Amino acid sequence: MVDRRRQIIKYAARLLVGAVLLVWIFSRVDLSHFGETIKATRWPYLVGVWASAVLFFGVQALAMQRVLRKQDCAVSLAGLFGASCATTLYSLVLPGVLSAGVKWYILKQHTGKGSHVLSSMLYNQVMLSAVMAIIGLVGLIVTSSTGVLLPNATRPWLLPAACAVALSLLIAVLILLLNGRTGAAMSRCLALPLRGLPRGLRERGEAVLMQLTVFQTAGWRFHLTIVGINLVDGLLVSLWVYLCAAKAANVTVGLGVLIWLGAIVYVLGKLPISVANLGVREVTLVGFLGAYGVAESAALLMSMAMFSAVLFMAALGALYQMLWAAKREVV
Numbered sequence: 001m002v003d004r005r006r007q008i009i010k011y012a013a014r015l016l017v018g019a020v021l022l023v024w025i026f027s028r029v030d031l032s033h034f035g036e037t038i039k040a041t042r043w044p045y046l047v048g049v050w051a052s053a054v055l056f057f058g059v060q061a062l063a064m065q066r067v068l069r070k071q072d073c074a075v076s077l078a079g080l081f082g083a084s085c086a087t088t089l090y091s092l093v094l095p096g097v098l099s100a101g102v103k104w105y106i107l108k109q110h111t112g113k114g115s116h117v118l119s120s121m122l123y124n125q126v127m128l129s130a131v132m133a134i135i136g137l138v139g140l141i142v143t144s145s146t147g148v149l150l151p152n153a154t155r156p157w158l159l160p161a162a163c164a165v166a167l168s169l170l171i172a173v174l175i176l177l178l179n180g181r182t183g184a185a186m187s188r189c190l191a192l193p194l195r196g197l198p199r200g201l202r203e204r205g206e207a208v209l210m211q212l213t214v215f216q217t218a219g220w221r222f223h224l225t226i227v228g229i230n231l232v233d234g235l236l237v238s239l240w241v242y243l244c245a246a247k248a249a250n251v252t253v254g255l256g257v258l259i260w261l262g263a264i265v266y267v268l269g270k271l272p273i274s275v276a277n278l279g280v281r282e283v284t285l286v287g288f289l290g291a292y293g294v295a296e297s298a299a300l301l302m303s304m305a306m307f308s309a310v311l312f313m314a315a316l317g318a319l320y321q322m323l324w325a326a327k328r329e330v331v
Contacts, residue, residue: 014275021279025286025300034297041248046305048244052237053309054316057084059233060128063226067124068107070218071116079110082320088310089317092276106324119211124226126212129270130174131230132238132263137167139260178223183216238262241309249302253292261288265306276310 061080068075087103104121108114144159176186187209194205215223242258245251265284269277282303289299 010272011275014273018274018276018279021274021283025279025282025296028286029296029300033295034300037249037295037297037301040250041301042250043248045244045248046308049241049248049305049309050312052241052244053313056233056237056241057081057313059229059237060084060124063128063229063233064120064124066222066225066229067120068111068117070215070222071113071120073107073111073113073116073120075107075110080107082317082324083107085313085317086321086324087317089314089321092310092314119214122208122211123215125270126208127223127226128230128234129267130170131227132234132266133170134167135231135234136260136263136267137163137170139256139263141167143254143256143260177212178216178218180217183213187213234263234266235259238266241306245302245305245309248305249298251289251294251298251302253289253294257288257292261285264288276307278307281306 058077058081061077061084064080064084065075065077068080083103083106086106087100090102100121104114104117107117107121111117140163141160144163173186173190176182177190179186191206191209194202197205239255239259239262242262243255246253246258261284265277265281268280268284271280274280282300285303285306286296286299289302290296
C-alpha cells in the first residue's frame with residue numbers, strides 16, 4: 001500500500017511538472033499567431049515524422065535482439081518492436097519504471113528468462129543513452145566552436161571546452177565500466193556517489209550497475225556493434241525525425257543544430273520529471289530554437305509534431321497489445 005501511494009505521488013508530481021511547463025510555454029506564445037502557424041503546417045512531412053519514428057524503433061529492436069542473443073534469448077524483431085510500442089503506450093499513463101516493466105513482462109513471456117531480459121534492457125538503454133549523449137556533446141562542440149551557437153559570447157571557448165571534458169569523461173567511464181578487468185572496480189567507484197541519493201534512486205542506480213556486470217566480459221566487438229547500431233539510430237534516423245518535424249513546422253535551422261538538439265531532448269526525456277517528456281520537450285525546443293531566431297509558435301508546433309510521433313507509436317502499441325492478448329487467449 002505504501003509503495004503504491006508513493007508511485008501515485010510520484011506520478012502526480014510528474015503530471016504537475018509537465019502541466020506547469022506547458023502552461024508556461026503556452027503563456028509565452030501568441031495564440032493567434034500560433035493558429036496561423038498551424039494553418040501553414042506542411043502535413044506530408046508529419047507522415048515523415050511517423051515513418052521515421054517507426055524506423056527508429058525498428059533499429060532499436062535490432063540492437064535489442066543482438067543484446068538478447070548474448071544472453072541466449074531469442075525474440076523476433078516484430079516481437080521486440082511491438083513490445084517497445086506497448087511500452088510507449090503505457091508510458092502515457094504509467095511512471096517510467098512501471099511502463100518499462102510492461103516491456104520486461106512481454107519479453108519475459110517470450111523467453112522465460114526474466115533476469116536475462118532485465119539486464120539486456122538496462123544494458124541497451126545505457127548504451128543508447130551514452131551514444132546520444134556523445135552525439136549531443138560532439139554536436140555542441142562543433143556548433144559552439146564555430147560561433148554559431150553563441151555568436152556574442154565573451155568566452156566562446158568555454159562551452160566547447162566544457163563539452164570536450166564531459167565527452168572525455170563519459171567515454172573513459174564507459175570503457176572502464178565495460179572492460180572485464182576494470183569493470184568491477186569502476187562499478188564500485190560509481191556506486192560511491194549513489195550513497196548520498198534518496199533510497200529509491202540509490203537502489204535503482206545500484207541495480208543498473210549490478211546488471212551491467214553481466215556484459216563486462218562480452219568483448220569489444222560486441223560492444224562496438226551495439227554502439228554502431230545506436231550511432232546509426234541516434235545520428236541518422238533521429239536526425240531524419242527532427243528534420244521532418246522541422247519541415248512540417250516551417251522551422252529552418254542547420255543540420256548540426258538538429259543533431260545536438262535531438263540528443264539533448266532524448267537524454268532529458270530519460271529524467272523522471274514528467275510524463276511522456278511533456279513540457280520538457282517543449283521548453284527545450286522553444287528555448288534553444290529561439291536562439292536561432294525561430295518563432296516560439298513554430299518551435300512549439302515542431303514539438304507537437306514530435307509528440308504526435310509518440311501518439312502514433314502508442315497507437316501501434318495498442319494494436320500490438322490487442323493482437324498479443326488475442327494470441328495468448330487462443331494458446
